[in-house]
Amino acid sequence: MALALLVPGGRGQLGRDLVAAAPADGLVHAPSSAELDLTDEGAVADAVAAFAANARDSGLRPVVVNAAAYTAVDAAETDEARAFEVNAAGPERLARRCAEHGVPLLHVSTDYVFPGDGTRPYEPDDETGPQSAYGRTKLAGEQRVLAAWDRAWVVRTAWLYGEHGPNFVKTMARLASERDTLSVVDDQLGSPTWSLDLARGLVSLASLVARGATPCRVLHATNGGEVTWCGFARAVFAELGLDPARVRPCTTDEFPRPARRPAYSVLSGKAWEEAGLAPLRHWREALSAAVAARAVP
Template identity: 40%
Template structure:
């Protein structure tokens, strides 16, 4: 039985679509501020664990780094230790924010990490905790997660595009938008492989293709949604935030393809699916 930590988040909701037979633990059943309690949720019937819980309030994390670290590092570490002790494969979702976003080249999984802020530091600490447990695992770094659920860039752009005729959007941050449905499918596939091939343990990248700026992503959203809203390019310096964002979120996903046979998803097709999934 697959145990999923998470229930209402973007990836967890897509996992529930694809694996309704799995057990999903929301906040009421698994409080991620309590590492020991979450670790105790892993029963003897569990064959794989997917962690789809994270503290993702990037700006708020600057003032709540201790809380972010408990949720993103301490609790995943406790879960990973139980999984390691029992030989249960763990798929843990991480982020491009573990990198500093320098340059223009895609970051490989073994590239040096240098997070720019508290959120990235907490996620990097989580990666270290999962690795340190020593069990079969896959750390799956992804980026720019979007879906028909919750709060994300697609839904924000749609709401603004329906009420405005022009928007300014950052054009000097480049990355791969990644539909949550594709992340969910990748997590399930990787978990299945690790059960039979724990030697494929490691850190992998998974992001949508092609790489694009936030501004060009916004243009595609408006085009597919048939909204007459012009997108005006601005530099990130014109949109200051408490936490610094990586300028380069390109990720080298070749090892995910070679090891698991999972290619980068086309986010343009994923966007079309998201738009069709939204309520009228």
């Protein structure tokens, strides 16, 4: 039986790639955050009820993939109440309505739930300890979703970039045309992740849970390998045919931001593979594919 997907946040970077990755024999409804505001109880109730009924009337297996989030990491430091409504209270509303209609829910979360002081890839059950308002609200969202519905899954990811919306790769491409050299932090380590690869992985997970499989309820999904932001920027320059030496390393202390960034953001994909899901390819291979596909500038 084919899938039906409801994707809150469907006009964002990940949401649009979820639409592109959705199976052609199914159904996908991807409303924007304005069209489906997770802070509006009535809107959430109506959307899930209509989606569940439509999917089942069409003979499809319904799954909700929540790509809606407050992602302005620095702004959240002074706007935590709003970030909490979108990242925690809203997903809880969504999970409760999914439970009411028996619809599995995949909720996308972040590496920022961890303290960022690790020395080996974080496993899903490692101790959390967010160091920013954004991270606190995303962790609260995870906890509320899992408590509200026993057929909800949390998928943490990191360092997303893609065709739609602002992201690091686009910023590097823009700065390359504006400056002879630029400085990028070289003491933060993570795994750059092409949003289309993540979307494809989420669709595979949606298919698995729709068939009644019950893997670990918290999973990690990023492209493989690890690199610093400086190394990532140099790789972007190389893919664009530019001199990577134009990117110079600096420290986090030399580039202060309102929200504290994790020094170590590498997530282990072990549980993902143990759930029967194919690992996402290495980050360098994904970046090459993204540039070749003109998915990024």
